[in-house]
Amino acid sequence: MSIVIPPPPDFSSHEEEVPEFNPGASSRTWYQYLLILAALVFAAVSVGFVGTIIWNSAPEWAHHTGTLLGGNGWQSPAGPFGGLAMIVGTLETSVIALVIAVVIGLGASISIVFLIPRRFRNIVATFVELLAAVPSVVYGLWGFLVLAPWMLKTVIPWLDSWPFAKELFGSVGQQDGQSLLLASVVLGVMILPTFVAISREVIAVVPNDLIEASLSLGATRWQVIREVVLPTAKIGLFGATFLALARATGETVAVALIAGGVANVQFHLLYPGTSIAAWIATEFGEAQGNEVAALMALGVLLMLVNFGLSLISRWLVSRQRKVLAVV
Amino acid sequence: MDQEFMAQVETKVATPSETLERGAAAMQLKNVAVSFHGRTAVRDCTFDVTKNRVTSLIGPSGSGKTTLLRALNRLHDLTPGAKVSGQILLEGTDIYRGDITVTELRTRVGMVFQRPNPFPTMSIYENAVSGLRFNGVKKKSILDEAAETSLKSAALWDSVQGRLKVAASNLSGGEQQRLCIARALAMDPEVLLMDEPTSALDPIATLKIEDLMTELKKRVTVVIVTHNMQQAARISDDCAFLLMGEDRAGELIEFDTTEKIFNNPIDPRTLDYTLGRFG
Numbered sequence: 001m002s003i004v005i006p007p008p009p010d011f012s013s014h015e016e017e018v019p020e021f022n023p024g025a026s027s028r029t030w031y032q033y034l035l036i037l038a039a040l041v042f043a044a045v046s047v048g049f050v051g052t053i054i055w056n057s058a059p060e061w062a063h064h065t066g067t068l069l070g071g072n073g074w075q076s077p078a079g080p081f082g083g084l085a086m087i088v089g090t091l092e093t094s095v096i097a098l099v100i101a102v103v104i105g106l107g108a109s110i111s112i113v114f115l116i117p118r119r120f121r122n123i124v125a126t127f128v129e130l131l132a133a134v135p136s137v138v139y140g141l142w143g144f145l146v147l148a149p150w151m152l153k154t155v156i157p158w159l160d161s162w163p164f165a166k167e168l169f170g171s172v173g174q175q176d177g178q179s180l181l182l183a184s185v186v187l188g189v190m191i192l193p194t195f196v197a198i199s200r201e202v203i204a205v206v207p208n209d210l211i212e213a214s215l216s217l218g219a220t221r222w223q224v225i226r227e228v229v230l231p232t233a234k235i236g237l238f239g240a241t242f243l244a245l246a247r248a249t250g251e252t253v254a255v256a257l258i259a260g261g262v263a264n265v266q267f268h269l270l271y272p273g274t275s276i277a278a279w280i281a282t283e284f285g286e287a288q289g290n291e292v293a294a295l296m297a298l299g300v301l302l303m304l305v306n307f308g309l310s311l312i313s314r315w316l317v318s319r320q321r322k323v324l325a326v327v
Numbered sequence: 328m329d330q331e332f333m334a335q336v337e338t339k340v341a342t343p344s345e346t347l348e349r350g351a352a353a354m355q356l357k358n359v360a361v362s363f364h365g366r367t368a369v370r371d372c373t374f375d376v377t378k379n380r381v382t383s384l385i386g387p388s389g390s391g392k393t394t395l396l397r398a399l400n401r402l403h404d405l406t407p408g409a410k411v412s413g414q415i416l417l418e419g420t421d422i423y424r425g426d427i428t429v430t431e432l433r434t435r436v437g438m439v440f441q442r443p444n445p446f447p448t449m450s451i452y453e454n455a456v457s458g459l460r461f462n463g464v465k466k467k468s469i470l471d472e473a474a475e476t477s478l479k480s481a482a483l484w485d486s487v488q489g490r491l492k493v494a495a496s497n498l499s500g501g502e503q504q505r506l507c508i509a510r511a512l513a514m515d516p517e518v519l520l521m522d523e524p525t526s527a528l529d530p531i532a533t534l535k536i537e538d539l540m541t542e543l544k545k546r547v548t549v550v551i552v553t554h555n556m557q558q559a560a561r562i563s564d565d566c567a568f569l570l571m572g573e574d575r576a577g578e579l580i581e582f583d584t585t586e587k588i589f590n591n592p593i594d595p596r597t598l599d600y601t602l603g604r605f606g
Binding site: 117118207209210212213214215216217218219220223227228231232234323324 | 400402405407430431433434437438440442444446447448449457458460461462507510511514
């Protein structure tokens, strides 16, 4: 029996045409062009949007930055256009709203996750998310028609009975009750569902492992919440806070309806005031020339603030994910 | 439960060997059953957890080992619809009906979980003393001493001594698990429950924990759930074998010394399982 040695394979003959990988134009079909076109249009619209706002506000930034950021009083139509009242008003209403929303919202989130029976939990959570989706004009109307009369009748007489109430809050400036305080309260009610929706989720994803571990060490339920759940969820809760703050600073219609629309730096909360967003909305209709540029400049300011708040919020949420990833 | 049924139970469960001189029981289980929303998950568990011994719970998935273990420090209290029947005695006190609060019970019966779960926001030191802090200990000298002692008992002190303030998440998986053991030991518990404590660890980290357990049983009674039969054979003194019954509820098949369970069990199913014929 002879041993047959197979001939070595002949590699030289193996010269098939391998089609080159070419992602170039020739291989594309019409719908790919359409998709690329859509993307280009989107990019152009975005750049155009931001660009034109900045461009239109440029004259104001060039000549009156100081007035815009630090001046009080809005002299329509010739100017000067001081933006301080709006900036201060935005700060006041947003911060008070945030305090209201965080204090109530944190308690609500904790009880949704830990105290409400499992059956109702999803119903409540869905309801909260629906509340967050209610258009703000509805909140504004409610503030104007329901909350304002109630505050005039009940809350303000009670506030007035405090010592130094007048010095602190001033007295009611407008008959139908429009004021910075009213705007703050309505904003607080409005951003409450936003805050609860996110903070509830952040709290709910704290691993059960950690809760059981702390219970197994003899922790009470309250200690578990205070010393394990909240610290673990802390960063995400800050994220929820910043998102709620972003919503409060950008809110327009509700504040325009109930803040009173007076452009004057005001620290007495019972007096009327305004915010950046609300002022833009109410003044735009009749604005001309330099006033348009001033309003645009306020818009740029608001946009930057909101960009910043959203970025911080996203960064915090991603850090929270990292915290949970190591658990 | 009617008499007839009880009689069946009696005959079904093999009785432990009488020859062994048993020490005092740290925990006694009498006809323990756990059900969720009326569905029995595990039943008929009657055996003693003897002091200063390692008792392992073995059996295939679904046989109710973990469910039984979690009944021993009342972790089922949190689960809606969970019901524990029968009696579980800790030093003679019924832990469900007796004169003992659930927080006190849990300080006396500690638990280590399947996945290492140190508190991610706390440092190594804070993790070690977290149980004491939950129970109101504030004095720094006491906490410092407890941290050192418990970390030493968990064979972790030498490697973390210089970085106690570092976040616990910086430790390796095996170190994290030993930190969890230290955290439980800091409470100076009588019984330590361990739910597959090495299943998430590599072989070397596993060996270290196993060595630790043999050391630990001098001062604490250990009950361990394990999937790993070699582990049960290596480290446990007593062994409870559970199996899923026809109605999918786990039940105790046999309880005895580990040696007897692995070498000369009474029930043929125990032999089949330990020989690896199923499971």
